[in-house]
Ligand SMILES: [Zn+2]
């Protein structure tokens with residue numbers, strides 16, 4: 370067991386805490402853990418997200434705390450509500466910023482921070498890794514995802530003396546200026562806090578119905594994916610989406626993700642008519658949703674309000690069959706309409722070729 374332990378600071382990320390523990394012993398994180406847990410790979414992977422249960426047990430034993438306490442400091446509790454069980458172990462987990470680890474190097478800007486929070490408490494928070502988190506509710510400013518001086522990603526465990534120093538140039542991250550942004554922080558914070566509640570509670574309240582958070586996030590991802598594809602043809606429908614880099618949300622920089630969070634609040638969480646109108650303005654069709662396989666129930670009404678469109682060639686009769694079986698088995702409200710509509714779309718699409 371370690372001799373000295375810092376007090377964990379509210380919702381601190383495990384690797385932030387481990388690095389602080391090492392510094393308390395006068396060593397950097399690499400040396401300290403190479404000595405105490407020599408064969409445990411920690412720093413050359415995304416330990417907060419993908420640590421094995423065995424690895425977490427060993428860390429818990431070293432710190433003299435329960436395994437549950439250590440797991441609670443990782444990103445694993447979020448994963449259950451973001452992507453459901455058994456998913457999210459791939460290179461990129463939905464809604465969690467990807468670190469892009471290559472040996473010791475982090476090629477992506479996965480960890481964000483609020484300079485003012487770091488000034489008050491020298492620790493990195495777990496939710497600063499989430500892709501829909503872009504602002505600080507305490508200081509009402511946008512988060513940063515890089516050193517303001519040299520632009521390096523934030524990698525607390527590579528810092529030698531203090532985790533709030535940039536590992537690359539040594540600048541103090543809490544001294545970084547707060548960045549202005551064209552989108553209203555208040556608007557972004559409202560969306561962010563609703564999504565954070567969902568990730569913590571496992572449910573989301575949408576237009577007076579309560580739905581499972583995994584279903585909500587799955588549908589939201591589909592909408593965003595299609596909206597970002599369609600924006601090329603109809604830029605006037607959502608100017609905030611124009612000019613964003615073409616890759617996934619989890620690989621994007623904080624500044625760019627702000628536009629997406631603003632869009633979620635303005636259109637996707639709006640009342641039903643506004644959502645349907647927005648999807649229509651983007652030129653979406655029901656057929657464009659066929660490629661996702663099963664649609665979450667909360668999306669159905671909006672999708673049914675769209676014109677049928679032409680089915681993509683790849684959508685197979687088998688996936689249609691599976692979806693029809695599911696709809697019949699679950700019999701959730703409005704199932705007959707969906708069942709009929711799917712069949713009509715299919716017939717229309719296959720005959721239209
Ligand atoms: Zn703050």
Ligand SMILES: [Zn+2]
Pocket residue numbers: 516517518519520521535536537538539540
């Ligand atoms: Zn720097």
